[in-house]
Each structure stands twice: as C-alpha cells, then as structure tokens.
Amino acid sequence: MDTNQYMEMFLEESREHLQSLNDGLLGLENDPEDLSILNDIFRNAHTIKGMSATMGYTKIAELTHDTENVLDLLRKEQLKVSEDIVDTLFKCVDSLEQMVESIGEGGPEDVVDVTEIAAKLSALVKGEAAPAAAAAAPAAPAAEAPAAPSIEYDDTDKDVINQALGSGMRVLHINVALTESCVLKSARSYMVMNALDQLGDVMKSIPPAEDLEQEKFEHSFDVVFVTDAEPSTVEETLMAISEVDKVVITDVAEELKAQEAAAKAPAAPAPAAAPAAAPAPAPAAAKPAPAKKAAAPAKGAEKKAPKGSQSVRVDIEKLDNLLNLVGELVINKVRLEQIGITHRLAELTETLEQMDRVTTDLQTVVMKVRMVPVGQVFNRFPRMVRDLAKELNKEINLTIEGEETELDRTVIDEIGDPLMHLLRNSLDHGVEHPDDREAKGKPRSGEVALIARHEGNNVVIMVTDDGKGINADAIRRKAVEKGMISQEEADSLNDADAVRLIFLPGFSTAETITDVSGRGVGMDVVRSKIETLGGHVDVETKVDEGSVFKIKLPLTLAIIQALLVKVQEEMYAIPLGSIDSTINIKQEDIKTVQNKEVIVLRGQIIPIIRLGNILNVPTQEGEENDDIFVVVVHLGERKAGIVVDNLIGQQEIVIKTLGKLLAGLKVISGATVLGDGRVALILDVSALM
Amino acid sequence: MATPENNVQVDNEVQVVAFKLRDEEYGFNILNVKEIKGLTDITRVPFASDFIKGVINLRGSVLPVIDLKKRLGLQNTPYTDDTRIVIVRSDDIEVGMIVDAVTEVITLDTAHIDAAKVVDNETNRFITGIGKEDDRLIIMLNLDAIIGLQEE
Known part of the structure; x- marks a missing residue:
C-alpha cells in the first residue's frame, strides 16, 4: 500500500x-x-x-x-x-x-x-x-470476560427482567467473544443478533446495536437476552457461527441478586427506588420488545456525549482564497442591488435582501475560521511545567486562563516559543525552592499563571509568578559589569526601567547556568520574536512578591466586539473592551473646569472629548442637537467621555490594518469592513485620552 | 537567432495603462496595475497626509486611496461616471489611485519615451518620462515616489 x-x-x-x-x-x-x-x-x-x-x-x-x-x-x-x-x-x-x-x-x-x-x-x-x-x-480477551463487571441494570431493565422471570422465561447475560483475527466484526455481531432473535428477545446489548453495526467494540460484546430456550441451546447456536471464539452465559437473575446484595451493603436507596419508578414502565413491561428499543438509544446517547468536537484540517491558503471569493461575491451582490434599484425590480431587491444576510454570515464565518484559540498553544505547557518542576525540585501550581481567546493563526504559530521561554524563566529564576518559600512565609507551592485576554485592541498574554521577583539593583550591577551601560546611566534609571534591561541581548542574571534557562539568550529572543509579530513585551516585578511578564499582541486579524458610533456622516468603531457605559446627556450637563469641558457622572468628574473636533470631521449644517450621546471609556483608572452624534450598535468586527502607507496614525488603530461593504475606522481610545 | 530577436522586441516595448487627469494623459506600467474599479465609498482617514483620500474595501481588505490629482498638484475636478480607482502595487504595498478616466492599455516603444525634462517643478520627481504615440503624450509616473516610499 x-x-x-x-x-x-x-x-x-x-x-x-x-x-x-x-x-x-x-x-x-x-x-x-x-x-x-x-x-x-x-x-x-x-x-x-x-x-x-x-x-x-x-x-x-x-x-x-x-x-x-x-x-x-x-x-x-x-x-x-x-x-x-x-x-x-x-x-x-x-x-x-x-x-x-x-x-x-x-x-x-x-x-x-x-x-x-x-x-x-x-x-x-x-x-x-x-x-x-x-x-x-x-491475546485472551475472552478469558477476562467473566471477570468483566457485569452489566448494570437500571430500574426499567429490572422491571422487564422481573416480568420475564415471572412469566417463566429465562433472562440470560451472554458475552460473545469473536476471534482476534475476525475482520468483519459488524457482520459477525449481526449474525449473532439474528440468531438470538430466532430464539427469543434481545433486551439490551452493550455496546448498543448502532455501535455494533459500526464495529465500535473490541472483540467481545454483551447481550441481555430473554428466552425460553435452554442456555446450552443458545450456546450451541452461537458457537455455530463462524469466528465466534467463546460464548459465556450467565443467569441474570443471579447477577441481579449479587448486584443488589452489593448495593445494599453500602447504601440502601438504590434498590428502594425501583418500586417507586414502577408505574411508568409498567405498560411496556408486558412486552419486552419496546423496552429494549427505548433502552438502546438512551444508552447510545449517553455514550456519544463525551466525544470531542469534530474538526477538519484545512490549508490556510485555501481559507485565504475562500475569503477573497466571498469578498468578490459581496461586491457583485452590491452591484445587483444597484441594478435592482435603478430598474425598480422589487422581486430582485427582495431576493437580494435574503442573499445579503447569507453573504454577511458567510463572510463572518470565513473570517472566524482563521482564528484559533490560544488554548492550542497553552495546552502543551502543563506538561512542560510539570516536568520542569520535578527537575528543579520545585512545587508549582500552574493556572491557565482565557485559553478561548482567539488569535490569528499566524500569530498562534509563532507565540509558542516566547511563551515557553517566559514560563521556564518563571520556574527557574522566579519561583523559589519550597523550603525558601516557607522561610519567607509563602506557601510551599509556587503559583504560576498563564493568562490571555483582550485588552483594548490587543490580546494580552501574561505569565505571572509569585516568586522572588527581580532585583533592580542586581540588574543594574550586572549591566554595568557586562559593560552594557555606564554606571551613570545605571544610576539614572528608575527601577522599572532597570528591570527592562533584561530584554537586552546578552543579558543573564542567573548565578549558575542551567539547562533550563539562563544562557542569556532567552529574554532578548523573546522580545525580538514578539516585536516581529508587531507586539510588545514588558515586565512588572516586586522583590519577593513575584513578576508579571506581559505580552501585548496586536489583533492583526482578530475579531473584537465594538460599538459603532456616528459622527456626522462618518462611522467609527470603539472597542467594547475600553467602554464603561454610554449615557445620554443634555447640553447643560456639560460644565467647564479650567476651560475644559467635563461632566459629572456618579460623583466623578470626567473630561469630555468631542470626537468630531478631534478628528476634524467636516461639519455639515444642521441644528445642534440638545441630546448628546456620550460614550464613557476608560484607560486604567482614567476615564473620559467621548461625545458622538449617534450610537449605531454593538457589533463583532474584524480588525484590519491600514497598511504600511497609513501606519503610525494616532487615534486610529485600524479599520474594519462593515456588513454593507463600507470601511469604518477603529479608534484607539488610549491615544484619545 | 529567433530568440534574441524576440527578447529585443520585448525589451524595447512597454505596456502602459493610460488614464486621464484633467486634460492630460498619464500612464503606469501595466506590471504595476492590479485592477481597475469603479468609484466606491471612500472612508476619510483623519490625520493622514492630505493627498490620501481615504480607504476603501477591496474584497475584504482595506486599501488606501490616493487622490492623484492632489498628489501631482493638479486642480481638483468633480467625480464623473468615468472616474475610476486604479489599484496599483509596488513591492508589498497596494494602493488605489483616483483618476478621471482610464483610456486604454497602450504599447509604447521605449525609444519613444523621453526623460522628463520638459516640466521643471517640484512634481518632476513623480515623473519618469514622457511617452509619445502618434501625437499623444503620455506622462509616465514614478509609482514609488507617488506612494511616498522614496525620500520625503
């Protein structure tokens, strides 16, 4: 082959x-x-x-x-x-x-x-x-069959069994083992079932009939069988089918007794429930057949539940292609709409409205397909942390948050190594040995966290630890020692900037070089990698409290929730992540403090930004509206109110870059294509404030 | 000897997408032109250079559009039904250029393209040469300079 x-x-x-x-x-x-x-x-x-x-x-x-x-x-x-x-x-x-x-x-x-x-x-x-x-x-699956845990019978089953036993029938538990070499297992199981149907009624099978048909079983399966035939006859009939290796028949009545005895020992409620449930299945009990049908699908559904989500692998190029084609479709749809309008074809316009919805959905779906949850990268870290903790003789508790945060596929592929470096650093240099931790009054086990979340127009991934932190003085000393900066420069740096020296090439503070980290290549590699992705890495640290490494990645193709607002005739998108609330105020609610416009919101004085003025939106004539819409945004602790002319609504938008030509514009962080094909610009709230 | 002759022929000719700005005819090398599309909604971009008219949606991607007349220091004229956006590409940058009308794709003999010495002003740097075809003059534009990747 x-x-x-x-x-x-x-x-x-x-x-x-x-x-x-x-x-x-x-x-x-x-x-x-x-x-x-x-x-x-x-x-x-x-x-x-x-x-x-x-x-x-x-x-x-x-x-x-x-x-x-x-x-x-x-x-x-x-x-x-x-x-x-x-x-x-x-x-x-x-x-x-x-x-x-x-x-x-x-x-x-x-x-x-x-x-x-x-x-x-x-x-x-x-x-x-x-x-x-x-x-x-x-090689002996059959041998283990009798030892295998017997079938569990629910109340309905027991009812049916008792009915059958009452009417003088036998209820048998048959374990059929096929030979190891059997190829067409489904066919064999079908023959077994067929043969059994001739002799009586199959009450239930494990696995259920559908799974048997699809060969979803190893080499043996179990059947609960209601019959008036002798067990030996049943065994003979089944053994006559080729490739049946072994047939083990046990009496269900005895099995039940044993089970009940076992159940009674630890707790009584289980068997007690049986009579209570009796009225409902009673009509079915007369005839075992319907009961078996009911039991089988139920069991099947139960089994299918833990199945993971299904997926198909697709070449990213095909997706890009698809995206382009959808784009073409949208454009042509718009053209058709224009034809419909100019020629006043009501029917065409109606159909196009339908098509409009479909194409919009199609577009968003295709765009979303490119997005991958960061969990794909994160999921390899628990294992790494475990191994590393063992190797370093440290106790680490890793928590992961926000693994559902989505990033563009290209970013996902690149972000793994930098994150690994940071985690290794946290484990090796950050978290102390359990004994040292205890001496400091910290819990023995160190907390390391990997957190992803949206923050404004970025995805932020943080690696935090509650370890010993980074000593700014040690960094200063080291940097001077290595001749990377002069003593004066070192003295003039504040602590935060001094700590950032670790991102310089060739810097390593580890006293001893381990194979885990500390070769002095780690941090600057991390930084350059993240910067090639258009991101930024920073560190915050407190001696003996821990460090936080923060990677900020731009959403090159990320989808975010945004509020669409209108200023005159122009549409802008404000990322929902930075919005506190939207309020409706009157002109007289705006006060001035030192010539700056402010409003008072819940006792807090908030400066007002008139978006139209800042963005030089060409003003059109029209009356000044007395109702003023204010979008209250925040950046850290600071807040500001952005005055807009109209609120359009909340929408999921796909962020596009404006390209090299328009790179570095302040206030505008990107653009998005709206459902109608027009482009709306995304505001960078931090630049507005 | 057939092959070299062919080469010479190709070397001596350049295909140009010719278009109009006011009454003058201009051209881009066809290899730089990706497509030509009709006027669509242009979203104004605050704080961008004044010759950048805004951005458009080109099949899902956002593309800057240059007001070519403004860039070349020509006087503005209103849009007409003939107004087009010529999508051009230089290296990895794609931009649209607003032109009054696209006339045709024309093959020029390189021998008929003069270096741009006629006009002597600051827009000179946008021009690579002037092509002659019959009695038409086609001003060949320097794409990189117009986009703003050179100097400035």
Whole structure:
C-alpha cells in the first residue's frame, strides 16, 4: 500500500493523540481514581497503535501496545495508579513523540532506544499484576470476560427482567467473544443478533446495536437476552457461527441478586427506588420488545456525549482564497442591488435582501475560521511545567486562563516559543525552592499563571509568578559589569526601567547556568520574536512578591466586539473592551473646569472629548442637537467621555490594518469592513485620552 | 537567432495603462496595475497626509486611496461616471489611485519615451518620462515616489 498520501494525516493525528495522552496523564496524576480519564487515555493509545501499525511503523505500534497493556490493567483496577507508573507512561509518550517527529522529518522511527521503557512496562504488567496474569496477556480477551463487571441494570431493565422471570422465561447475560483475527466484526455481531432473535428477545446489548453495526467494540460484546430456550441451546447456536471464539452465559437473575446484595451493603436507596419508578414502565413491561428499543438509544446517547468536537484540517491558503471569493461575491451582490434599484425590480431587491444576510454570515464565518484559540498553544505547557518542576525540585501550581481567546493563526504559530521561554524563566529564576518559600512565609507551592485576554485592541498574554521577583539593583550591577551601560546611566534609571534591561541581548542574571534557562539568550529572543509579530513585551516585578511578564499582541486579524458610533456622516468603531457605559446627556450637563469641558457622572468628574473636533470631521449644517450621546471609556483608572452624534450598535468586527502607507496614525488603530461593504475606522481610545 | 530577436522586441516595448487627469494623459506600467474599479465609498482617514483620500474595501481588505490629482498638484475636478480607482502595487504595498478616466492599455516603444525634462517643478520627481504615440503624450509616473516610499 502506498502510505505516503496518508503521511500528513498520520503525523497530524498522531500529534493530536499524543497531546491528548499528555493531557490525560496529567489529569490522571491529579485524580488517579478517575476511570473516564483512563478510558480516554486507553482510547488514544489504541488509536495510535492502530494508525502506526497501518502505516508500517512497528516500533511505535509495539511501544503503544505495551503501554496499552499497562493502561488496560489500570483500567480494570488490577493495577493502582502510582507516581512510578505515571512517570513511565510519560516517558513512553515522550519516546513516541520523538519517533513521530523523526518520521515527520523523514527520518527513521527508531530514533530512541525504547528497550528500557519496554522492559519497565512489561515489568509493570508482570510484576504488580501477578494475581491477574490471565488478563495481562492481551491475546485472551475472552478469558477476562467473566471477570468483566457485569452489566448494570437500571430500574426499567429490572422491571422487564422481573416480568420475564415471572412469566417463566429465562433472562440470560451472554458475552460473545469473536476471534482476534475476525475482520468483519459488524457482520459477525449481526449474525449473532439474528440468531438470538430466532430464539427469543434481545433486551439490551452493550455496546448498543448502532455501535455494533459500526464495529465500535473490541472483540467481545454483551447481550441481555430473554428466552425460553435452554442456555446450552443458545450456546450451541452461537458457537455455530463462524469466528465466534467463546460464548459465556450467565443467569441474570443471579447477577441481579449479587448486584443488589452489593448495593445494599453500602447504601440502601438504590434498590428502594425501583418500586417507586414502577408505574411508568409498567405498560411496556408486558412486552419486552419496546423496552429494549427505548433502552438502546438512551444508552447510545449517553455514550456519544463525551466525544470531542469534530474538526477538519484545512490549508490556510485555501481559507485565504475562500475569503477573497466571498469578498468578490459581496461586491457583485452590491452591484445587483444597484441594478435592482435603478430598474425598480422589487422581486430582485427582495431576493437580494435574503442573499445579503447569507453573504454577511458567510463572510463572518470565513473570517472566524482563521482564528484559533490560544488554548492550542497553552495546552502543551502543563506538561512542560510539570516536568520542569520535578527537575528543579520545585512545587508549582500552574493556572491557565482565557485559553478561548482567539488569535490569528499566524500569530498562534509563532507565540509558542516566547511563551515557553517566559514560563521556564518563571520556574527557574522566579519561583523559589519550597523550603525558601516557607522561610519567607509563602506557601510551599509556587503559583504560576498563564493568562490571555483582550485588552483594548490587543490580546494580552501574561505569565505571572509569585516568586522572588527581580532585583533592580542586581540588574543594574550586572549591566554595568557586562559593560552594557555606564554606571551613570545605571544610576539614572528608575527601577522599572532597570528591570527592562533584561530584554537586552546578552543579558543573564542567573548565578549558575542551567539547562533550563539562563544562557542569556532567552529574554532578548523573546522580545525580538514578539516585536516581529508587531507586539510588545514588558515586565512588572516586586522583590519577593513575584513578576508579571506581559505580552501585548496586536489583533492583526482578530475579531473584537465594538460599538459603532456616528459622527456626522462618518462611522467609527470603539472597542467594547475600553467602554464603561454610554449615557445620554443634555447640553447643560456639560460644565467647564479650567476651560475644559467635563461632566459629572456618579460623583466623578470626567473630561469630555468631542470626537468630531478631534478628528476634524467636516461639519455639515444642521441644528445642534440638545441630546448628546456620550460614550464613557476608560484607560486604567482614567476615564473620559467621548461625545458622538449617534450610537449605531454593538457589533463583532474584524480588525484590519491600514497598511504600511497609513501606519503610525494616532487615534486610529485600524479599520474594519462593515456588513454593507463600507470601511469604518477603529479608534484607539488610549491615544484619545 | 529567433530568440534574441524576440527578447529585443520585448525589451524595447512597454505596456502602459493610460488614464486621464484633467486634460492630460498619464500612464503606469501595466506590471504595476492590479485592477481597475469603479468609484466606491471612500472612508476619510483623519490625520493622514492630505493627498490620501481615504480607504476603501477591496474584497475584504482595506486599501488606501490616493487622490492623484492632489498628489501631482493638479486642480481638483468633480467625480464623473468615468472616474475610476486604479489599484496599483509596488513591492508589498497596494494602493488605489483616483483618476478621471482610464483610456486604454497602450504599447509604447521605449525609444519613444523621453526623460522628463520638459516640466521643471517640484512634481518632476513623480515623473519618469514622457511617452509619445502618434501625437499623444503620455506622462509616465514614478509609482514609488507617488506612494511616498522614496525620500520625503
């Protein structure tokens, strides 16, 4: 098979699954009891195994297979999640990542020596799982079937079962295992179901019938079966179907008894609920068939719930193309509208109104497609922080906020490395050792946060820590020592500016150079990278309280919420993030203080900015309106009221740059294209104040 | 010998998009011209240079528009049905230029393009030469100077 054409897909998906594996393991480390996480991890590992085997990467497949064995034991609770196991699993994921990356670069898959990990894995399986040796052998799924937790019966099921038992029928729990080599599992399961239908009624199956049809099961499935036939007859019939490896039949009545006994022991309410719920399912109970139908979809819906959002990978170039085409469409639509108006074609105009809505939606959707949540970059950091904290013997609690903040795809691709540098710095130089922290009266575990949010026309990403902060004097000294600045210059710098010296090339204050950070290349690389993205990085710090690194990125293509306002005939957009409120005042509400216009709002004196005057909007004749609209904006603690002629409304807008030719204009930070195709300028509130 | 001859021919000719400003005919090298479109809504940009008329929406991207007559120091005339925006491109900058009318795409023999010495004033730097075709004179414009990337 020519697998080249699938290579991209394989690589992309492997990376994705490895990421999920990482996330899952992190989750597991925090909550070792959570079975659903384990199941997710297992599924991810299984998918990787399948994909790599198909692509012919046996090394990856083998390693994932070994990993899976351990996961399987954990899942069956035959092995307890321990730090050792999680560490080993992390190592596996790392090795797999290296192998996948090597393949991505066209290299061989066996770049890492996995024998040690493989040995460790099998030791885990053999050593600690000795009592459950049978289950450890992956080739014997049938053997574990009886040990598998029995089906859980809800009240409706129990009702139906009791009815059936009452009328002298048998209710059997059948576990059907297909041979490992079975290819057409769905066909086999269908034959089994068909055969069972001949003998009685299938009350319920696990997984549900739809999943059986779609082969969404391993090699065995469970069926609850109502019949008057002998269990041995049923077994014989089923074994007659080819590729059925094993059939285990147990009596549900006994299972129920056992379950109830178990349930009664810890708490009584569960069985007590059964009679209370009886009236509703009673009519169905006479005939088991409808009940089974009801049960199956319910179970199906339940199973589908945890499925992640579905996505398609698209080349960014295609998206740009699409965007352009939509633009063309809009323009032609406008032309048609003009034809409709000039020729007074009412029908055409009506249709075009419809089309207008569709094209507008289309445009916004296409634009939004380019935006990617920063979570895509953030999600790799928890793992990195965990490893680094271990390596440095520090206790770190990482919090991530605002991962849904969207940035343009191109920015997302570039921002990862600078953020990693900053995080490493915070961990290595910022947060102190637990003992030192305790001595300072801080909690042992250091708080590191990664926060993204919109701020005015920018996206701000902050890396904060509550560590030892940066000592401005130490920076001054160092800079002078290195001959970067003179002593006089150093003395004249205030603390904030002195700390900013760390962004200069070749600066490093770490006493010892570690492999984590402190090679003196970090911060200036961070700065130059962010500046190439049109952004800005700054630092605020307080000795012994911590540091905040703030990256400000322009929204080259970001979508923001804005308030559209009108000044005479011109339309402007004010970013909602900087708006406090909008108020309606009268001319006489405006007072003057030292010749400057102000208003008093809730006891606060707020200066007034007349947008029309500032922007030199050509005035048109017309009466001065007595009603004045004021948009109250804020910048930090400061507030100002912007006087406009009209408020149009709140709208999501896509920010466009004005281009090189118009770069560096004050007050105007960008432009946006409105639904009708016209351009509105976006105001830079900070420049207005 | 066919190939070199072809080359010579190509080297000797330049295709020009010719357009009118008032009564004079001007031209841009066709390689710089991206498209020609009718007049649309132009949004005024405060604080921009006075020869920048504003910005337009060109298929979703925002493009500055230069009032070419103002840039060249010509007197303003009202817009007509013939008024066009010529979208030109130089390096990675795209701008629109408002012209009174686009006349045609014309092939000029480079030998017929004189260096601009006729006019001797400050707008001289916007002009690269004057092309002659029959009895028409086409003033070839220096795009980079007009956009303002050179000097200033």
